[in-house]
Amino acid sequence: MMFALMCLVIYAFIGRRVSIDEHKIRARYGWVVACVAAMMLMVVFSMVFVQRKPMEVQTVGFLYDSLCMTLMLTLVLLASTNDQLRSDLIAMQQADRLKTQHYEMAKENIEQINIRCHDIRKLVGSLYADDGRMPTPEMIREVENNIRIYDSMFHTGNDSLDVLLTEKGLYCSRHGIVFTCMADGRSLDFMERSDLYSLFGNILDNALESAQQIEDAGKRVVNLSVQRDGGLLVIHEENYYDAARAPIFKNGMPVTTKSDKANHGLGTRSIAWQTRKYHGELTMKAADGVFSLGIVIPIPAE
Structure with a gap:
């Protein structure tokens, strides 16, 4: 008894x-x-x-x-x-290795895009110089459409972040997602390249996946800001989500609703792990159809 x-x-x-x-x-x-x-x-x-x-x-x-x-x-x-x-x-290390490999491939792709756009700009300059004929509106429009790819280029002051944001910007352009970003890339210099790419890659991958599930094209919006506030790095991301797929939270973290829980939800755990690695604080919440993520990381003294 x-x-x-x-x-x-x-x-x-x-x-x-x-x-x-x-x-x-x-x-x-x-x-x-x-x-x-x-x-x-x-x-x-x-x-x-x-x-x-x-x-x-x-x-x-x-x-x-x-x-x-x-x-x-x-x-x-x-x-x-x-x-x-x-x-x-193990899962996060594997994901980080894949992210690093993806980074190298994306960097090569963007370098090729830059070369092509540079050639197009030279072509525009030569339109008036070949035989003296004025270019037709169709020719000008075609060139303009080709060089609009530069609208997706980012220059934040951090090469790794530029590659990632440009890649995601190109993806958003192809899938009808409005992606806005204001980032001070120089404030991220203390982070390792692979950590930076993994952290922001997972943040944006989750946001873009949620945005694509929304039927209302006007709400396919992802906003990201990265700024320095005194000795703190402040990261904030917002996006709409489908009410039928509202995030389910457990212990302050969203949990995957997919059946294969062992192989899904790694992105969120990786974000939390990267934040803890740099002694930061992570908050996530969802209300009124808007998901928001906030990260505050102390910037090491130089």
Whole structure:
């Protein structure tokens, strides 16, 4: 009776507050078997060696069993937490490697675009010089359409951020999304290139995915600002979301609604991980059809 009461107390104060994401536990069936075996051993030990002893000895034995059970469950929880963190870290490192490779490819693409646009500008200058004929409106319009790609070019003062924003700007142009950004790229010089690309890449990927789900073309808008406020880096992003796909929050973080939870939602966790790496604070909220993200990171003293 005392043993059962102790287990009930432990569950009331500890057990029901514990949340384990079983999708990230390695060999979770092994943990269950080990836990059940340990509990059975303790129960058998109590029944065989303590049951027929005096009440004082039984009380001490039950308390000892309860203490051992508590310690054993604590070890299992710590081990499972370590598994979850290891799984998250591996997934984030893999995502960061892919982001870095993507960065190199995008940089090459943008260099080619710059070369092509430069050639087009030279072509515009030669329209009037070849044979003295005035260019037709159709010729001018065609050239203008080709060089409008420069509307998606960003020059923030940080080459890595410029590449990322330009790539996302080109994507938005193709998919009917209005992307506005005001960024002081020089305030990001303290961040590693791969971290910067991973952080802003995940922020914008999530925002663009949400914007594409909106049927109202007028609400396919993504706003991003990056600025320095004293000794702090302040990042703010806003976008509309479809009311039918409103974000679900848990512990202040949106959780994926997709069935394969082990392979989705990595972007949000990566944002949180990158923010913690630079000792920053992350906030996310959704209200009145608008999702907003805010990050504040202390800028190291030079």
